[in-house]
Amino acid sequence: MSGYRVVHCGPLMLRLHKRRAMLCLFLALVLLMAAVLALGAGGTTGWSAPWAGGQGKVLWDLRLPRLLLALVCGAMLGLAGATLQSLTRNGLADPGLLGVREGASLAILVLLFFLPTAAPELRPLVGLVGGVSVVAVTVLLARGGIERMRFILIGIGVSWFLSGLIALMLVAADVTMMQTAMVWLAGSLSGAAWSSVRMAALCLLIGGVLLFGTARAGDVADLGDHLGRSLGVSMTRLAVVRVAAAVLLTAGCVSFCGRLGFVGLIAPHLARLSVGGGQGALLSASALWGAVLVMVADTVGRVAFAPIQIPAGIVLAVIGVPVLLGLLWCRRDRF
Numbered sequence: 001m002s003g004y005r006v007v008h009c010g011p012l013m014l015r016l017h018k019r020r021a022m023l024c025l026f027l028a029l030v031l032l033m034a035a036v037l038a039l040g041a042g043g044t045t046g047w048s049a050p051w052a053g054g055q056g057k058v059l060w061d062l063r064l065p066r067l068l069l070a071l072v073c074g075a076m077l078g079l080a081g082a083t084l085q086s087l088t089r090n091g092l093a094d095p096g097l098l099g100v101r102e103g104a105s106l107a108i109l110v111l112l113f114f115l116p117t118a119a120p121e122l123r124p125l126v127g128l129v130g131g132v133s134v135v136a137v138t139v140l141l142a143r144g145g146i147e148r149m150r151f152i153l154i155g156i157g158v159s160w161f162l163s164g165l166i167a168l169m170l171v172a173a174d175v176t177m178m179q180t181a182m183v184w185l186a187g188s189l190s191g192a193a194w195s196s197v198r199m200a201a202l203c204l205l206i207g208g209v210l211l212f213g214t215a216r217a218g219d220v221a222d223l224g225d226h227l228g229r230s231l232g233v234s235m236t237r238l239a240v241v242r243v244a245a246a247v248l249l250t251a252g253c254v255s256f257c258g259r260l261g262f263v264g265l266i267a268p269h270l271a272r273l274s275v276g277g278g279q280g281a282l283l284s285a286s287a288l289w290g291a292v293l294v295m296v297a298d299t300v301g302r303v304a305f306a307p308i309q310i311p312a313g314i315v316l317a318v319i320g321v322p323v324l325l326g327l328l329w330c331r332r333d334r335f
Contacts, residue, residue: 020281023274027288031071034292038299039067066192070298070312071291072200073189073257074267076249078290079204079211081264082271082282083246086218087239090152094264095250098155101259102162103134104251109169109181116177120195124203127251134158135247187260187313189298196256203252208287210245214238215279222279260297260313262320263290273330 039059077095084093095101107130108123138158142151166185170178183190217238221228225235253260271285294312297319301310 020275020277024281024284024288027274027285027292031288031292031295035067035071035295038295039063041299041303062192065194065197066189066298066302067295068197069192069200069256070189070294072197072204073253073260074263074291074294075287076200076204076207076253076290077260077263077294078267078271078286078288079207079283080246080249080253081266081290082268082286083211083242084264085268086222086279086282087242087246088152091269092265093152093155094262095246096159096259096261096264097152099134099138099159099162100131100247100250101254102159102166103130104128104247104254105185105259106130106162106166106169107133108255109166109185112181113169113173113177121199123255124199124252127255128248131247131251131254132244134162135243183311184258185313186311187258187316188309188311189257190309190311192256200252200256203248207245207249207252208283210241210248211283212280214241215283218242218279258311258313260294260316262316262324263293266320266323267293 080100081094084095084098085091087093104127107126111118111122111126138151138155141154141158170181173181217233220231220233221235221238223231228235250264267290268282268286270289271282274289275281275285293316297315298312301312301315304310
């Protein structure tokens, strides 16, 4: 096929589109250079940090895990957003609109409020249970295919209902607990640690394997349910696997850095504009753009108003609305 090249990696055979692969590689290089600049931005640590004793400790124990967590969580949200938009065939779908983010947030808040001594390792599991429960309720209420607009509308309603429950819990909570919870919910990465990075990377690895492993079947499913079934794709099984992966990625992100809005919505559109292509290229570019968005938002929040640190979620909300409006205007013929 024109433009494609088959790459053999041991027993695996990959079919890559040369132009899209080069665009993804270029985007990855830009992300790497931006990450290096973000690591050295702010404060007096500078690039002498690795050789400067206590300053090197700041770089290694604070900045580097925070930067890596921003990259991993951004990639998770980008993958989750691209998956849900493909499954629902709706460019406005993201984990927030479907209630996954609020379900995971509510479940983790319950854990924090009622079991404050619980191990941090339980957060992804509890968040996953909350996200899966919300998706199950939404599917049951929709009583139809998840690509229908009714599914989106019910997801929005469930999301607002859960947001009300979260607000009620915060109002009824102790002042100290409420402040801690609100900073976390705002999307803060200030508490990043190496343990969080490892667990988030594990969530990203599992979800990424599931999504990229079903990317070819996802390309077939994009042709339509009837044609997909005629070509041997189990549409129900594919939807279950991909929704489960999206919920795992969203719950993992919420567990470590709270609710980061707009990333899962904007990153897939940026990927389509910059790279295009099928599911493999879309997922790769969405993960890279998601990492870029969260890293830039966290760096701006950390540096622009120093010594005050603005949570990345707030920065994303400020810059996300104009970007979203611009994308909607550029793609107004598709909505």
